Amino acid sequence: MTLFLQNARLIDPERLTETPGNLLIEDGRIAALGDIAAPEGAEVIDCAGKCLAPGIVDLGVKIGEPGERHKESFRTAGRAAAAGGVTTVIARPDTLPSIDTPESLEFATRRAAEAPVRIRHMAALTKGRDGREMTEIGFLMDAGAVAFTDAEAVTTDAKVLSRAFTYARALGAMVVGHPQEPGLSHGAAVTSGKFASLRGLPGVSPMAERIGLERDLALVEMTGVRYHADQITSAASLPALARAKAVGLDVTAGVSIHHLTLNEFDVGDYRTFFKMTPPLRSEEDRLAAVQAVADGLIDVICSMHTPADEESKRLPFEQAASGAVGLETLLPAALRLYHAGALSLPQLFRAMALNPAKRLGLAQGRLAEGAPADLVLFDPDAPFVLDRFTLHSKSKNTPFDGTRMEGKVLATFVAGVQVYPHNEK
Amino acid sequence: MSFRARHLLGIEHLAPEEIRTVLDLADRYVELNRRTVKRTDVLAGMTQINMFFENSTRTQSSFELAGKRLGADVMNMSMQTSSVKKGETLIDTALTLNAMHPDLLVVRHASSGAVELLSQKVNCAVINAGDGKHEHPTQALLDALTIRRSKGRIEGLTVAICGDVSHSRVARSNLFLLGKMKNRIRLIGPPTLMPSGISEFGCEVFENMREGLEGADVVMMLRLQKERMDGGFIPSEREYFFRYGLDAEKLACAKPDAIVMHPGPMNRGVEIDGTIADDITRSVIQDQVEMGVAVRMAVMDLLAQNLRAERGRAAVGDVYV
Numbered sequence: 001m002t003l004f005l006q007n008a009r010l011i012d013p014e015r016l017t018e019t020p021g022n023l024l025i026e027d028g029r030i031a032a033l034g035d036i037a038a039p040e041g042a043e044v045i046d047c048a049g050k051c052l053a054p055g056i057v058d059l060g061v062k063i064g065e066p067g068e069r070h071k072e073s074f075r076t077a078g079r080a081a082a083a084g085g086v087t088t089v090i091a092r093p094d095t096l097p098s099i100d101t102p103e104s105l106e107f108a109t110r111r112a113a114e115a116p117v118r119i120r121h122m123a124a125l126t127k128g129r130d131g132r133e134m135t136e137i138g139f140l141m142d143a144g145a146v147a148f149t150d151a152e153a154v155t156t157d158a159k160v161l162s163r164a165f166t167y168a169r170a171l172g173a174m175v176v177g178h179p180q181e182p183g184l185s186h187g188a189a190v191t192s193g194k195f196a197s198l199r200g201l202p203g204v205s206p207m208a209e210r211i212g213l214e215r216d217l218a219l220v221e222m223t224g225v226r227y228h229a230d231q232i233t234s235a236a237s238l239p240a241l242a243r244a245k246a247v248g249l250d251v252t253a254g255v256s257i258h259h260l261t262l263n264e265f266d267v268g269d270y271r272t273f274f275k276m277t278p279p280l281r282s283e284e285d286r287l288a289a290v291q292a293v294a295d296g297l298i299d300v301i302c303s304m305h306t307p308a309d310e311e312s313k314r315l316p317f318e319q320a321a322s323g324a325v326g327l328e329t330l331l332p333a334a335l336r337l338y339h340a341g342a343l344s345l346p347q348l349f350r351a352m353a354l355n356p357a358k359r360l361g362l363a364q365g366r367l368a369e370g371a372p373a374d375l376v377l378f379d380p381d382a383p384f385v386l387d388r389f390t391l392h393s394k395s396k397n398t399p400f401d402g403t404r405m406e407g408k409v410l411a412t413f414v415a416g417v418q419v420y421p422h423n424e425k
Numbered sequence: 426m427s428f429r430a431r432h433l434l435g436i437e438h439l440a441p442e443e444i445r446t447v448l449d450l451a452d453r454y455v456e457l458n459r460r461t462v463k464r465t466d467v468l469a470g471m472t473q474i475n476m477f478f479e480n481s482t483r484t485q486s487s488f489e490l491a492g493k494r495l496g497a498d499v500m501n502m503s504m505q506t507s508s509v510k511k512g513e514t515l516i517d518t519a520l521t522l523n524a525m526h527p528d529l530l531v532v533r534h535a536s537s538g539a540v541e542l543l544s545q546k547v548n549c550a551v552i553n554a555g556d557g558k559h560e561h562p563t564q565a566l567l568d569a570l571t572i573r574r575s576k577g578r579i580e581g582l583t584v585a586i587c588g589d590v591s592h593s594r595v596a597r598s599n600l601f602l603l604g605k606m607k608n609r610i611r612l613i614g615p616p617t618l619m620p621s622g623i624s625e626f627g628c629e630v631f632e633n634m635r636e637g638l639e640g641a642d643v644v645m646m647l648r649l650q651k652e653r654m655d656g657g658f659i660p661s662e663r664e665y666f667f668r669y670g671l672d673a674e675k676l677a678c679a680k681p682d683a684i685v686m687h688p689g690p691m692n693r694g695v696e697i698d699g700t701i702a703d704d705i706t707r708s709v710i711q712d713q714v715e716m717g718v719a720v721r722m723a724v725m726d727l728l729a730q731n732l733r734a735e736r737g738r739a740a741v742g743d744v745y746v
Contacts, residue, residue: 199559200537200556202558314542315542316515316539317538318538319536
């Protein structure tokens with residue numbers, strides 16, 4: 001099948017350009033793009049000058065299968081992803097039970113077929129994510145695991161971790177770490193400082209992130225493993241990351257869109273939809289993280305999509321569940337940074353599509369000849385007020401409920417097939 | 426009169442005028458409470474429920490007495506033995522009680538923000554009797570009344586707050602109130618018991634108690650909240666008393682007429698020397714207990730007035746809509 005998208009603003013995150021042009025899709029791949037004419041017999045879609053970019057590759061999405069399907073299923077997460085311009089979801093293994101055996105990974109892979117977008121899976125680094133014994137990294141890679149992580153569970157035993165890193169390095173597996181010193185962060189609900197003290201909530205210093213990162217980086221230096229820090233959210237961590245990159249360690253880092261667009265004061269009067277792991281930071285930290293993305297020091301922007309049911313959020317702040325859904329709001333929230341002049345559109349898609357795909361060895365994330373035709377067509381200026389009950393996710397725990405946003409997804413394509421707007425037949 | 430609040434959740438959102446209104450009315454209730462016949466009927470027919478999710482003897486009995494003297498029907502719910510233990514959520518407990526049509530709900534809870542959460546789900550007036558490490562507004566108001574009656578004013582004083590500020594909701598509410606009233610506030614304590622970011626609160630912080638007490642008009646001691654300690658905040662009680670316990674020698678650094686306060690219950694020999702606590706020329710600790718009942722009567726009276734006015738408006742609306 002041949003599809004011709006004409007009159008688009010082409011966002012190229014590799015060359016960091018945006019140019020008017022057309023794009024031709026053949027057999028699920030980008031066949032040609034630029035100043036080209038429609039071939040005979042092609043189906044033509046007029047993009048009306050709107051933005052066409054590679055589909056988002058969202059690194060670190062929690063889906064409730066197995067174990068918590070009442071929060072999110074592969075089907076609902078996939079529909080939310082399609083509506084949000086996310087064409088590849090990298091699922092987290094922090095399920096019930098954890099994805100820590102080839103059998104559970106096969107189950108998840110089978111279930112993922114219900115999603116209209118691509119789903120790739122990460123597996124746990126240690127069995128049960130409890131930091132004692134490494135998982136069958138080899139078998140799990142054979143079963144399709146793209147990376148290994150214990151999500152927010154931090155292994156405190158450095159010996160266990162160094163062995164897991166060494167073993168992973170031998171197999172060329174990538175490890176995704178959650179930089180945090182659990183001794184400091186245990187029980188914390190917000191970042192320590194004026195806000196935490198005002199609200200009387202237990203806080204954790206951003207230094208806990210740096211301590212965790214420095215420990216992980218030392219182990220990376222020791223073992224040579226490929227390492228990605230899931231979220232770097234504080235200014236105090238950035239010099240450590242820069243040093244590791246400067247000496248040539250195979251290290252990258254991500255940040256959640258919430259830490260780039262919100263700060264600790266957004267929690268306000270104990271609004272639990274703003275409770276995250278790690279907690280939202282100070283405005284200085286937020287600005288430093290945005291700058292680090294612009295500089296390329298932080299490589300990846302992700303949604304850290306974490307569905308939570310209503311009951312788990314209708315509790316006093318300290319007891320409430322942590323995390324927010326983000327698949328559908330990642331793009332409009334990221335466009336806040338574009339409208340604020342902090343990041344260009346190609347820079348945004350470098351962090352949301354190109355870099356995560358490259359890091360995981362996927363062919364996605366590029367707007368180039370031969371690349372998979374995973375695309376998002378969006379209007380960066382279309383305004384709307386978010387109503388959380390319109391989200392496709394089963395869980396509606398978004399911090400952006402009722403806020404004004406700009407940027408609407410007009411169409412999403414996976415392998416050249418339109419998956420959004422949803423075909424409701 | 427200017428007191429517009431629907432609930433009393435904290436001092437943070439009160440205006441100085443509202444604070445003065447409470448104190449002025451409380452002064453009148455102090456006089457009433459000293460008579461033989463202490464009963465009024467301003468809350469006659471109204472129902473007050475005390476929900477204490479955390480143990481309390483002093484505050485709960487103070488609220489109970491205040492409600493009874495105002496003529497309300499007072500019910501104490503002992504939350505330790507209630508359905509909470511059976512797994513009921515805070516909001517369900519609140520909705521259950523709300524269905525019984527109380528007019529005043531007095532709530533203490535171990536989690537910061539829990540009382541605010543509860544107040545969003547009920548249609549009566551809610552009084553925060555202490556939420557986690559957040560606020561304890563009636564304590565700050567009774568402290569203010571005690572200071573005002575003793576010093577003749579509640580502005581322009583130097584107030585030293587000493588001890589475990591970090592775990593203290595009393596300290597937070599007092600910081601807000603004394604700050605709004607333009608007092609000079611000093612916080613004294615070991616850095617492990619100071620909240621983070623405290624320097625941004627517009628107060629001076631001292632690690633040396635003698636320096637901190639220099640020239641103070643009011644010395645406010647805080648309870649060393651042993652039950653809140655995960656452990657390891659201070660090396661020992663005796664070293665704490667040596668460095669931060671209030672004794673005659675350290676008190677000599679404050680003004681000669683400085684008053685000594687403590688929200689109770691006291692740990693004699695830990696944060697305060699027994700003879701100082703009992704010295705009626707310096708200690709106003711018993712006055713604080715007395716002012717507590719009066720301030721709580723004033724707060725409930727004012728909230729009940731606002732509640733009646735609100736319901737009156739709603740009823741009028743019903744007729745004409």
